[in-house]
Amino acid sequence: MAENDVVVIAERVVGGHPDVTFELLGKAKEIASALGGEVHCLVVGSPEGHECLGASDHLHLVEGEHLWPYNPHAWESAVSALLTQIKPRLVLASTGTVGIDLCGALAAQSGSMLASYVVDLSVEGSTLMAVAQLYGGKLMAECDLGDGPAFVTAIPGSFASQATRVDGVANATSHAHEAAEVRMRHVALTEPEKTGVDITSEELLVSVGRGIGSQSNIDLAQELAEVLGAGLSASRPVIDQGWLPKAHQVGKSGKKVKPKIYLALGISGAPEHLEGMRQAELIIACNTDATAPIFEVAHYGTTADLFDLVPEILDLIGG
Amino acid sequence: MLLAVVETRKIFGGTTHLERVFFYLLALVVLVVFFAGLGLRVKKYMAGRPLDASRFRRARVPLEKPGVSAPVPLTQTGVDIAANRTVSRRNHAVGGAHLLLFWGFLGLLAATIIVGLDYDVYGNLTRIFGGKELSFFKGWFYLGYNAIFDTAGLAAIVGAVWLAVRRIRDTKSSVALDYTRAQKPRSGYSRAAMTAGDHLFIFGLILILFTGILLQGLRIDAAGFPSFERWTWLGYLVGSGFGALGLHGSAAGTAHFWLWWVHILMALAFVAYLPFSKALHMISAPANLAVRDPGNTRRLPSPPSGHAGYQDFADFTSKELLGFDACTKCGRCHSVCPARTGGAPLSPRDLILDLRQYADRKRGIPMVLDWEERPDQSGPKNLEGRLAGEVIEPATLWSCTTCMACVEICPVGIEHVPTIVSLRRSLVDAGEMDPTLQAALENIATQGNSFGKSSRMRARWTKGLDIPIPDARKEEVEYLWFLGDFASFDERLQEISRTLARVLTANGISFGILYEDERNAGNDVRRAGEEGLFEMLVEKNMEAFSKASFKKIFTTDPHSFNTLRNEYPAYGLDKPVMHYSELLASLISEGRVSLAGLDKKVTYHDPCYLGRYNRIFDAPRSVITSAGCELVEMPRNRTNSFCCGAGGGRIWMDDSVLAERPSANRIREAAELDVGYFVVACPKDYAMFSDAVKSTGNEDRMKVVDIVELFAEASGELALAGAASEEAPES
Amino acid sequence: MKIVVAMRQIADLVEELEVDASGADIDREFVKFVSNEWDEAALEEALCLKEAHGGEVVVVGVDDVDFDQTLFGALAKGADRAVKLDCGFEGWMPTAVRAEILARWLREESFDLVLTGVQAADDLDGQLAGVLGARLGLPHAAVVVGLEPDGSGFKVTQELGGGVTLTSHATGPLVLGIQAARQAPRYVPISRIRQAMSAGGIEVVEVEAPSARAPKVTRLFAPEAKGRAEMLGDKPSEVAARIVELIRAKGVSVS
Numbered sequence A: 001m002a003e004n005d006v007v008v009i010a011e012r013v014v015g016g017h018p019d020v021t022f023e024l025l026g027k028a029k030e031i032a033s034a035l036g037g038e039v040h041c042l043v044v045g046s047p048e049g050h051e052c053l054g055a056s057d058h059l060h061l062v063e064g065e066h067l068w069p070y071n072p073h074a075w076e077s078a079v080s081a082l083l084t085q086i087k088p089r090l091v092l093a094s095t096g097t098v099g100i101d102l103c104g105a106l107a108a109q110s111g112s113m114l115a116s117y118v119v120d121l122s123v124e125g126s127t128l129m130a131v132a133q134l135y136g137g138k139l140m141a142e143c144d145l146g147d148g149p150a151f152v153t154a155i156p157g158s159f160a161s162q163a164t165r166v167d168g169v170a171n172a173t174s175h176a177h178e179a180a181e182v183r184m185r186h187v188a189l190t191e192p193e194k195t196g197v198d199i200t201s202e203e204l205l206v207s208v209g210r211g212i213g214s215q216s217n218i219d220l221a222q223e224l225a226e227v228l229g230a231g232l233s234a235s236r237p238v239i240d241q242g243w244l245p246k247a248h249q250v251g252k253s254g255k256k257v258k259p260k261i262y263l264a265l266g267i268s269g270a271p272e273h274l275e276g277m278r279q280a281e282l283i284i285a286c287n288t289d290a291t292a293p294i295f296e297v298a299h300y301g302t303t304a305d306l307f308d309l310v311p312e313i314l315d316l317i318g319g
Numbered sequence B: 001m002l003l004a005v006v007e008t009r010k011i012f013g014g015t016t017h018l019e020r021v022f023f024y025l026l027a028l029v030v031l032v033v034f035f036a037g038l039g040l041r042v043k044k045y046m047a048g049r050p051l052d053a054s055r056f057r058r059a060r061v062p063l064e065k066p067g068v069s070a071p072v073p074l075t076q077t078g079v080d081i082a083a084n085r086t087v088s089r090r091n092h093a094v095g096g097a098h099l100l101l102f103w104g105f106l107g108l109l110a111a112t113i114i115v116g117l118d119y120d121v122y123g124n125l126t127r128i129f130g131g132k133e134l135s136f137f138k139g140w141f142y143l144g145y146n147a148i149f150d151t152a153g154l155a156a157i158v159g160a161v162w163l164a165v166r167r168i169r170d171t172k173s174s175v176a177l178d179y180t181r182a183q184k185p186r187s188g189y190s191r192a193a194m195t196a197g198d199h200l201f202i203f204g205l206i207l208i209l210f211t212g213i214l215l216q217g218l219r220i221d222a223a224g225f226p227s228f229e230r231w232t233w234l235g236y237l238v239g240s241g242f243g244a245l246g247l248h249g250s251a252a253g254t255a256h257f258w259l260w261w262v263h264i265l266m267a268l269a270f271v272a273y274l275p276f277s278k279a280l281h282m283i284s285a286p287a288n289l290a291v292r293d294p295g296n297t298r299r300l301p302s303p304p305s306g307h308a309g310y311q312d313f314a315d316f317t318s319k320e321l322l323g324f325d326a327c328t329k330c331g332r333c334h335s336v337c338p339a340r341t342g343g344a345p346l347s348p349r350d351l352i353l354d355l356r357q358y359a360d361r362k363r364g365i366p367m368v369l370d371w372e373e374r375p376d377q378s379g380p381k382n383l384e385g386r387l388a389g390e391v392i393e394p395a396t397l398w399s400c401t402t403c404m405a406c407v408e409i410c411p412v413g414i415e416h417v418p419t420i421v422s423l424r425r426s427l428v429d430a431g432e433m434d435p436t437l438q439a440a441l442e443n444i445a446t447q448g449n450s451f452g453k454s455s456r457m458r459a460r461w462t463k464g465l466d467i468p469i470p471d472a473r474k475e476e477v478e479y480l481w482f483l484g485d486f487a488s489f490d491e492r493l494q495e496i497s498r499t500l501a502r503v504l505t506a507n508g509i510s511f512g513i514l515y516e517d518e519r520n521a522g523n524d525v526r527r528a529g530e531e532g533l534f535e536m537l538v539e540k541n542m543e544a545f546s547k548a549s550f551k552k553i554f555t556t557d558p559h560s561f562n563t564l565r566n567e568y569p570a571y572g573l574d575k576p577v578m579h580y581s582e583l584l585a586s587l588i589s590e591g592r593v594s595l596a597g598l599d600k601k602v603t604y605h606d607p608c609y610l611g612r613y614n615r616i617f618d619a620p621r622s623v624i625t626s627a628g629c630e631l632v633e634m635p636r637n638r639t640n641s642f643c644c645g646a647g648g649g650r651i652w653m654d655d656s657v658l659a660e661r662p663s664a665n666r667i668r669e670a671a672e673l674d675v676g677y678f679v680v681a682c683p684k685d686y687a688m689f690s691d692a693v694k695s696t697g698n699e700d701r702m703k704v705v706d707i708v709e710l711f712a713e714a715s716g717e718l719a720l721a722g723a724a725s726e727e728a729p730e731s
Numbered sequence C: 001m002k003i004v005v006a007m008r009q010i011a012d013l014v015e016e017l018e019v020d021a022s023g024a025d026i027d028r029e030f031v032k033f034v035s036n037e038w039d040e041a042a043l044e045e046a047l048c049l050k051e052a053h054g055g056e057v058v059v060v061g062v063d064d065v066d067f068d069q070t071l072f073g074a075l076a077k078g079a080d081r082a083v084k085l086d087c088g089f090e091g092w093m094p095t096a097v098r099a100e101i102l103a104r105w106l107r108e109e110s111f112d113l114v115l116t117g118v119q120a121a122d123d124l125d126g127q128l129a130g131v132l133g134a135r136l137g138l139p140h141a142a143v144v145v146g147l148e149p150d151g152s153g154f155k156v157t158q159e160l161g162g163g164v165t166l167t168s169h170a171t172g173p174l175v176l177g178i179q180a181a182r183q184a185p186r187y188v189p190i191s192r193i194r195q196a197m198s199a200g201g202i203e204v205v206e207v208e209a210p211s212a213r214a215p216k217v218t219r220l221f222a223p224e225a226k227g228r229a230e231m232l233g234d235k236p237s238e239v240a241a242r243i244v245e246l247i248r249a250k251g252v253s254v255s
């Protein structure tokens, strides 16, 4: 139980372990080695699928009543109990529901430092330095987390994850957690229904404009969206033509969207359209006209023909 | 027995005393019914909010323009009514027919009154006081009377028949005469009774007129054609006709007797029917024209005290209630309405008819064949429901672009727009609106613009200029340029704003802007029904004006222009307000600039808020023609211009429900003309029509340009080439 | 049911935010401050609950630029009380400090629910609901998208990402971070706000500003400005490869 250890809270609540946990494990290793500590990974509730978390030095599997499915109240008390044992220097989670549920409260209880929306983290001497993304990404704050215990919630996608999916766990300990008083009980876990269209909640949007040409070509875009696990949206002319229902429209008279990635295919970038998608984190535009205004707001652009480009992407991932 | 020939006739058609008593009793009942009906209506109007007394204050407010914002002088109203000017606008045939019927009917009314005066008043007075019943209905008076009023009768018949034929023949072909509702009630509806009522009115009238003429003929025939009756030329003619058919003497007398009763009973029935039917417009229409106020739409009235918007019957003004009763279902507003044309659930005609039925039901006033039938208690039958929201559907109210086309054309002077806005205010008060409209209003409330941009970015458009734009808050300028949101924030339009800045600078105009202190002027905010926000914007802008020193204001946006010019004076603005088209036109007319001939074939779209609202038609046209362009007018131009669909806050609302956007309809109209350019003088128009040119597939045929772009090109400031306009080097 | 809604002001994100002379905070001088959008959702949810089940809605917050505006707006929308906690603090208040101020006030009040926005764009040291919940020793949950009274407690639905939602039953009092109300926040006409303003009715409570541990911002800066799009060329196969790479790098899982 070294005071320079780093804890990663595994945030699996359904399905497999999410990418962000591996990103955090990678970062945890980096920080732990800089501090001269070790990496702990806390798996709460169900131990299922924990084998791939081998990048950690210690794996803690906590089981107990009310811990599975996810229960914010019960998890908080379980993680809190473990942390008092481990006494880590740093606890890492994501700025997602689990991270937000746990970290603020745990930091407040233990009087620790907390930084959220972190996109970068490093050790300088004995202090931890973080860079957080604030004001909806408009400003970055570099901050000093001091030399005491700290909690950090990071924005998913900030750290590389590939390298840390390591199978086989040497050092796993099981813990039983007995909650003192449970004031929250599980009722239901609902997986998304694929019926209702909500382009505002998609992380990735494939968006088509009049350049798509006709109703029949919509299928091509639809296929791309499916393969990418993305939502399908469109500019107004596509809706007006009746090629897609109104719920798919982005822009002034449609929906305002803020996906992580907005892939604009055959959209010129009229102000009314830009109004609805300008805030996407990453905009990639495909338009054969190099002077199209969409390139003024896009981060990446190509003048390739969308009918050449889309099949290529499908080949790359679909196959 | 030899009698001197006295040119007269017997007035009462009956013979016995009993008949006489019967007639007078019936006439009495009819008059009671008539005045009771009229009384009910007058009481209804009195139950509304009193008319704004300022309507009758003839003193001229400094910035008022006669016929636009100043009240119409009563003499002019008199001429309008006498000449049926409002009826014959844009439809001279119907106007002419109506004029014949109008004067013919008035003539016959006068004839009846004269006879009544002679027989019932003069006759009785002389009998009672002089012991001998006298009559002036004889001799030359009788002859003249017959000659004149026979002509009136003919005029009335011709007019009435003409109108009746049109009503039957054109019902299918004319949108105006088709009573199908724009907003379809879920439960269904029928307007068969209304149609029947229309027919009853016109054919009843024709029958009365016709029997009157026939009576004359029979009487003259029965009397054996006394030669003096030739003065009764129409009756004589008809009588000769009877004669030719072999009807003579006592047979003609008997026929006369029966027909006289038929005629009299119909005429009396008509009098009783009048206050409960379409015939009411004979009284309500001229009355409504007399109290119309053209300023009312340009300068919207404030909400009734205590209510944010109209909530119940008592919120309507007397003028509005009178107006509802004046509607003749002529359908002119229905056919020009861009919302209705585009397939929106709004027809100004239906709105007025619904409100009339609602008001009458509320007051328990019966109508004869003038009601819409519904199987349930929805719409105007819903006396308990919310006025804005249930009696009138929200979608109906939100569809209006406040283009004023309906107010402009309504022959009886109904002002639909203030009523619509007053009802919208109730919806806004309840927070019931399109989410996109809500977002726009919230943006305007926080940052003063509908674009949701920071107010500090308002003057960002000046960044691309190599000339400084004076800050009117820091230095004295002649003109304060009020740009409005679109010209300030829309990327496409910022280039046009820069062009205007270059043109004005090059021509030595002293102007400045308010930079981040300018706020949305509030014209459309007010028309969307958000009165509180409008007032807040006025306060902010007035505060900004007070910080600046300038002599006049000019605006880019016709909407801002309207409110600054017509509504801000009530809040203390005392500077003249112009539109940039006027400024450009004055540069030309003063000879301060010489324009090279452009040789372009163009058409021009009159923005509602510049043209219809403020009667500025010639300034932009003079810029276009002075620039050497050939101007081809669209069929709907000037006061009949067709709205682009953006006004009244519509630009912030979803228009995907429309079958065809008004802007697309307009571009199709222009596309018929074979012109290369569609010229606009309004930033919103530029946005709406650039989009419509694309969506209608006319990109290759027509390009949307602003008048200042033409001006700049013609004065060598800028070359108007392809889509990406290249700037000429600065002189 | 008594619902406390904790609200706060935040710089309007449509503003171009500039960094002040200290280099560690935004320049607050010319920026417009508006109500935090998620707090508005929390208020909406509270008002809907009140309309459906009766009760009282109390809006509370630490005083900040134009906070009165927000409180009057809340009163105009139907809140019963508006409380302003005045501690003379100016500038960037850490969540830990805000939570402590609110906790001290709340300990004197009785309530069934505390609702607040799931986050604010500058809550560097954590989101309010969790921190406040811990300080009050109450159960709490974040990213709440559904809330219904249920027997002696509440049914709370949270969004877990990827469209998965979790519903739990909790016995109150509770502190919840609201992500979305059952309906979009209502519009309140300016005239009603003005009425609320002329009626007054904001309770002002003088409080002390406690100290708390929070990260020390050493530098606040704008991310690298991006100009026009970086062009990826026009060879479809190469462009496709780059696009897939970009998507993967963004952490969006691609099957």
Ligand SMILES: Cc1cc2nc3c(=O)[nH]c(=O)nc-3n(C[C@H](O)[C@H](O)[C@H](O)COP(=O)(O)OP(=O)(O)OC[C@H]3O[C@@H](n4cnc5c(N)ncnc54)[C@H](O)[C@@H]3O)c2cc1C
Pocket (backbone or CB within 6 Å): A208, A209, A210, A211, A212, A234, A235, A236, A237, A238, A249, A250, A251, A252, A253, A254, A255, A265, A266, A267, A268, A269, A270, A271, A272, A273, A276, A286, A287, A288, A289, A292, A304, A305, A306, A307, B651, B687, B688, B691, B694
């Ligand atoms: C009041 C108002 C509200 C509006 N609201 C909205 C709104 O909410 N949302 C909205 O989107 N629009 C809105 N518009 C319409 C807007 O002005 C534009 O007309 C619209 O966004 C244009 O859509 P687009 O880019 O798909 O079509 P276009 O502008 O026609 O662009 C098509 C593009 O596709 C490119 N292209 C063609 N073929 C190919 C190919 N094979 N490969 C690659 N590229 C190709 C072309 O170069 C062109 O740039 C609104 C307009 C108004 C006036």
Ligand code: SF4
Pocket (backbone or CB within 6 Å): B333, B336, B337, B338, B339, B340, B346, B347, B348, B399, B400, B401, B402, B403, B404, B405, B406, B407, B416, B417, B643
């Ligand atoms: S103002 Fe224009 S849109 Fe509104 S009802 Fe009249 S004609 Fe129709």
Ligand code: SF4
Pocket (backbone or CB within 6 Å): B326, B327, B328, B329, B330, B331, B332, B333, B334, B348, B349, B352, B406, B409, B410, B411, B412, B413, B414
């Ligand atoms: S409102 Fe006026 S224009 Fe419209 S139908 Fe009635 S009378 Fe005709």
